[in-house]
Amino acid sequence: MHKCETRIRVRYGETDKMGVAHHGAIVNWLEAGRVNWCRMVGVPYSEVEAAGFNMAVAEMTIRYLRPVFFDEEVSIETVAEKFTARLVRFRYRIKNSREEPVAEGITSHLVVGRNLQRTSLSPELLARFRHSMEQDA
Numbered sequence: 001m002h003k004c005e006t007r008i009r010v011r012y013g014e015t016d017k018m019g020v021a022h023h024g025a026i027v028n029w030l031e032a033g034r035v036n037w038c039r040m041v042g043v044p045y046s047e048v049e050a051a052g053f054n055m056a057v058a059e060m061t062i063r064y065l066r067p068v069f070f071d072e073e074v075s076i077e078t079v080a081e082k083f084t085a086r087l088v089r090f091r092y093r094i095k096n097s098r099e100e101p102v103a104e105g106i107t108s109h110l111v112v113g114r115n116l117q118r119t120s121l122s123p124e125l126l127a128r129f130r131h132s133m134e135q136d137a
Helices: 024-042 045-050 122-135
Strands: 003-009 053-064 073-083 087-095 101-113
Touching: 003 024, 003 122, 024 045, 024 053, 024 073, 024 087, 024 101, 045 053
Parallel strands: none
Antiparallel strands: 003 073, 053 101, 073 087, 087 101
8 A cells, every 4th residue: 555645834724722723624634645645656636637537525534633733744644545446545644743643534535527426437547546556565
């Protein structure tokens, strides 16, 4: 499984009055992690969209473990746990700069076309994803 690390510094606008990153910011960090994962395996998400496909979030689970504060750097580790032509599932681990776990998450995505109807990735795109993932195994 290809593991991708994305680093983000907590922005002021992502925090509450206490300087703690708002729980909703983590949803955006997961998105940044999976977009970066696609880029790292050699299939940028912009190419997936240009080919007429999207990966719509169907399910999301986040477990918040400890607060993270304004201007702290966090790392988002993203792994594609399951990757088929119709369904993709990612697992995430977010850590603070002291390597302490901040949150864990899972997202499941349905492959949809431009009309937002379920479909399958083209055999070419699926082969590119799988080939890139196998290269790093």
